[in-house]
Amino acid sequence: MAAITGEAEAEAPGVVFVHGSPPFGLPFKDRLLSRFQLIHTSELAESSHVKVMLCMDHTPVTSQTLHKLPSLECIVASSAGVDHIDLPTCRLRGIAVSNGSQAFSEDVADYAVALLMDVLRKISAGDRYLRSGLWPAKGDYPLGWKLGGKRVGIVGLGNIGSEVAKRLVAFGCGIAYNSRKKRPSVSFPYYADVCDLAANSDILVICCALTSETHHIINKDVMTALGKEGVIINVGRGSLINEKELVQFLVEGQIRGAGLDVFENEPIVPRELLELDNVVLSPHNAVVTPEAFEAMQELAIANLEAFFSNKPLLSPI
Ligand SMILES: O=CC(=O)O
Numbered sequence: 019m020a021a022i023t024g025e026a027e028a029e030a031p032g033v034v035f036v037h038g039s040p041p042f043g044l045p046f047k048d049r050l051l052s053r054f055q056l057i058h059t060s061e062l063a064e065s066s067h068v069k070v071m072l073c074m075d076h077t078p079v080t081s082q083t084l085h086k087l088p089s090l091e092c093i094v095a096s097s098a099g100v101d102h103i104d105l106p107t108c109r110l111r112g113i114a115v116s117n118g119s120q121a122f123s124e125d126v127a128d129y130a131v132a133l134l135m136d137v138l139r140k141i142s143a144g145d146r147y148l149r150s151g152l153w154p155a156k157g158d159y160p161l162g163w164k165l166g167g168k169r170v171g172i173v174g175l176g177n178i179g180s181e182v183a184k185r186l187v188a189f190g191c192g193i194a195y196n197s198r199k200k201r202p203s204v205s206f207p208y209y210a211d212v213c214d215l216a217a218n219s220d221i222l223v224i225c226c227a228l229t230s231e232t233h234h235i236i237n238k239d240v241m242t243a244l245g246k247e248g249v250i251i252n253v254g255r256g257s258l259i260n261e262k263e264l265v266q267f268l269v270e271g272q273i274r275g276a277g278l279d280v281f282e283n284e285p286i287v288p289r290e291l292l293e294l295d296n297v298v299l300s301p302h303n304a305v306v307t308p309e310a311f312e313a314m315q316e317l318a319i320a321n322l323e324a325f326f327s328n329k330p331l332l333s334p335i
Contacts, residue, residue, distance in 0.1 A: 031055045032326040035068040035087065038077035046315045054322060062086050070094065070325050072318060079103040084111065092331070094321040096314050098122050098178065098305065099255055100335055101228040116321045116331040119177045121313035122305040127181030129304035130223050130253045131189075133277025136298045137249050138163045143295040163274075166190035171219030173212060173235065174226025174254065175201060182223050194218060197226065212236070216243035221251065227335075228255035238263045241273055248273045253304045256282040265290050268297060279304045 034054040050056060050072075057065050059077075068087055073079060073095040081104050084090060090113055093103060098119035108115055136142050139162035147159045168191050172179045175195040183193045183206065194207040196215045201208070209215035212235055216222060222244060226232050236250065236259040244250070250273065252259055261282040267273045268291070275296035281287050284302060291297050321331050 032070070032322065033057060033068055034322060035059075035062075035065050035071045035090075037071050037073045037079060037083070038075035049315070049319065053319065070322060072322065073097070073103065076102045081107045084108070084113070092116075092325045094318055094325070094331075096318050098126065099227060101255060105229075105335075114325075114331060115335050116333045117335050118314045118317055118333065120333050121317045122310045123177040123181045125307045125310045126178045126225070126253050126304040127185055129279065129300075130178075130182050130225065130251050130277075131185045133253070133279065133298050133300065134221060134223065134249065134251050135165060137251070137275040137277045137296065138165055138168075140295070142298050146295075168192070168220040169194065169218060170221045170223060171195065171209070171215040172206075173197075173215070173222060173224045173258075174232075175204065175206075176226070178225040178253070179223070182225060186223075191221075198231075212240050213243045216240045216248070217245075219244065220247060221249045224250065224252040224254045224258050226254055226258065228257055233257050234260040236260065236264070238267070241267045244273060246272060246274065249275050249277070251277040253279045256280040256284060261288060268294055 032054050034050070035057050037059055057068060065087055067089050069089050070092045071079070071087065071090060071094070073093055076097060079093065079102060084104060084107050090111070092114045093108065094116050095103065096118045098117055100115060100117050103115060105115065140159065144159045147153055153159060166189055170186050170191045170193055172182055172193060172195040175183065175197045179195065183195070186193060194209060194215055195204070196209050196212050209218065222236065224236060226235070234257065238260070241248070241263065250259070250264070264276065265288050268276060277298040279300040280302055287299060291299060317333060321333065324331050
């Protein structure tokens with residue numbers, strides 16, 4: 019006993035409900051197991067006492083899921099986007115939610131810039147042209163456009179959007195943004211209306227959270243305002259854009275191009291997009307680097323430890 023041996027009595031490990039089928043490798047699982055007791059989705063029936071959930075993938079956390087966890091106080095999500103979690107129910111029940119965005123923001127921002135550079139300078143399209151033996155037989159591939167000097171409208175100036183801005187300022191772009199609220203500490207021009215932002219931009223980079231307010235925030239009116247020379251990059255969620263309208267605008271040449279990491283009905287990608295050389299397509303890969311996964315694991319464990327020590331979460335949403 020602690021009183022006799024002088025050793026601190028070992029504390030029981032905190033119980034963590036792991037939601038979804040985690041893509042985590044063994045080292046992460048071992049690290050979690052060394053600190054916490056893990057309960058999995060298949061054991062939901064025995065989880066009525068669980069206070070914290072670790073969400074390792076995009077499996078929906080519905081009001082029914084939450085109903086089965088009456089003691090839940092906190093959800094630690096590994097992803098940047100938390101649109102798979104029923105946030106209104108969490109708010110009603112006072113369940114705190116944290117996300118993983120801090121861990122991924124730099125990598126997602128790099129990827130957004132890479133997609134943009136690719137669309138403008140036609141890198142993937144030129145690669146396809148060369149590999150199919152058309153160069154030089156069919157002549158040089160058409161020239162692309164310069165990035166420096168372009169006016170970039172960022173939709174969602176959170177962790178990821180701010181990193182995108184930092185990078186594009188270094189490329190000599192002008193930045194403006196739209197978000198729920200003007201950010202007093204930010205000197206970039208703010209547009210409360212996305213159409214106004216589009217009308218004053220050459221490029222839109224979409225990196226806001228998907229909510230009922232932002233669903234289809236990019237629609238035909240916004241694309242019309244952006245104009246024929248406009249480019250759209252989406253590293254947020256597919257449903258931020260009305261995809262049917264986007265496809266139509268791209269097919270008809272009513273905007274110049276798009277770089278898309280996300281789609282409305284993933285992994286289904288509209289067939290028309292596969293035919294277009296002014297579109298760069300990517301299989302929801304912007305967040306995926308081993309370094310980002312490592313940082314995500316650190317953040318998830320730090321959030322769980324903060325919860326169990328009654329400290330503020332590190333990345334509350
Ligand atoms: O899309 C990936 C994420 O939200 O982390």
